[in-house]
Amino acid sequence: MDPQQSLDAREQRAWSAFVAMRRDLEAALARSLARDGLSVSDFEVLARLVQAPDGEMRARDLAAAIGWDKARLSKHVARMAGRGLVTRREAGDDGRGQIVGLTSHAEQVVAAAGPNHVAAVRRYFFDLIEPDELEVLERVLERINARARGS
Amino acid sequence: MDPQQSLDAREQRAWSAFVAMRRDLEAALARSLARDGLSVSDFEVLARLVQAPDGEMRARDLAAAIGWDKARLSKHVARMAGRGLVTRREAGDDGRGQIVGLTSHAEQVVAAAGPNHVAAVRRYFFDLIEPDELEVLERVLERINARARGS
DNA sequence: CAAGCCTGGTTGCCATGGCAACCATCTTGC
DNA sequence: GCAAGATGGTTGCCATGGCAACCAGGCTTG
Numbered sequence: 001m002d003p004q005q006s007l008d009a010r011e012q013r014a015w016s017a018f019v020a021m022r023r024d025l026e027a028a029l030a031r032s033l034a035r036d037g038l039s040v041s042d043f044e045v046l047a048r049l050v051q052a053p054d055g056e057m058r059a060r061d062l063a064a065a066i067g068w069d070k071a072r073l074s075k076h077v078a079r080m081a082g083r084g085l086v087t088r089r090e091a092g093d094d095g096r097g098q099i100v101g102l103t104s105h106a107e108q109v110v111a112a113a114g115p116n117h118v119a120a121v122r123r124y125f126f127d128l129i130e131p132d133e134l135e136v137l138e139r140v141l142e143r144i145n146a147r148a149r150g151s
Numbered sequence: 152m153d154p155q156q157s158l159d160a161r162e163q164r165a166w167s168a169f170v171a172m173r174r175d176l177e178a179a180l181a182r183s184l185a186r187d188g189l190s191v192s193d194f195e196v197l198a199r200l201v202q203a204p205d206g207e208m209r210a211r212d213l214a215a216a217i218g219w220d221k222a223r224l225s226k227h228v229a230r231m232a233g234r235g236l237v238t239r240r241e242a243g244d245d246g247r248g249q250i251v252g253l254t255s256h257a258e259q260v261v262a263a264a265g266p267n268h269v270a271a272v273r274r275y276f277f278d279l280i281e282p283d284e285l286e287v288l289e290r291v292l293e294r295i296n297a298r299a300r301g302s
Numbered sequence: 303c304a305a306g307c308c309t310g311g312t313t314g315c316c317a318t319g320g321c322a323a324c325c326a327t328c329t330t331g332c
Numbered sequence: 333g334c335a336a337g338a339t340g341g342t343t344g345c346c347a348t349g350g351c352a353a354c355c356a357g358g359c360t361t362g
Contacts, residue, residue: 178350181350209340210340210341211339211340211341214340221339221340221341221342222341222342222343224341225340225341225342225343226342226343229342242340245339245340246340247339247340247341248340248341249340249341
């Protein structure tokens, strides 16, 4: 009746630690970003736009880059537009397209939040991982991602 | 202006892979559980209760065990009660306490979903990790969790 | 070029989750 | 024994997210 009957004690420990990590690391990074008035999702959008030419991207491409469903992007961008973080305009060449762009306000926000976020990522992640461990982690992540995406 | 300016190329790759893993692995496990009519959160609650004596736990302890905010547990348990997965009763000794317990229906659901979930965890996680890699992972997780929880 | 299919986005509906306010009980310090 | 503070739960408000339905603008084919 134990739902994890086929995981041995060590695997159970490892899995619990993994689940805890997903929960607590996410929360820690969210708190960090919140100090700059951004959610994790906000930052994902802004970080992509900052790297894009002219600070704007087609909604379809933005969604694909972040790995989001188009509906999720649409709704989140609508909220961000309401907060003055992005603008939206029609794509000239395709009547369906929407071009999402940074506002100057967003540029300032990202300029402030970006370094803080990077610092948090270091503090909660990279600072705790030795180079050889990172190498192992990269290999494992690659396999997990391939399978989770693939099937 | 690059928000990740202080992460080098390799770190950026690793971080992107890590973020993708959180997103896609979570989604894969959620889809797996959904086939048994459960959300990840449902399963977390049920898995704890199944392991508890008499299949019931005090709400406070259940929340602590899962690592949830008391408000979150309260609301989720209310929804689960509505779906006939748990019962709630007052704690005799403490007028504030609520005891959350499994229904017999829930026991059947867990009996079916548990093995499937374990299989998914294997398929998407343990099967992709060699013993020596798991050792590294455990060490890293421990450090990350300590810091994410601690401060 | 017209019917039918494909694509890009938006919206509605519903389940989640965080946070703070609130209420009812304990518990503690005196 | 009681006032003040700590605990345990619930609720309201708001932001998120998934999924499917829907709609308008392309594209393909005969």
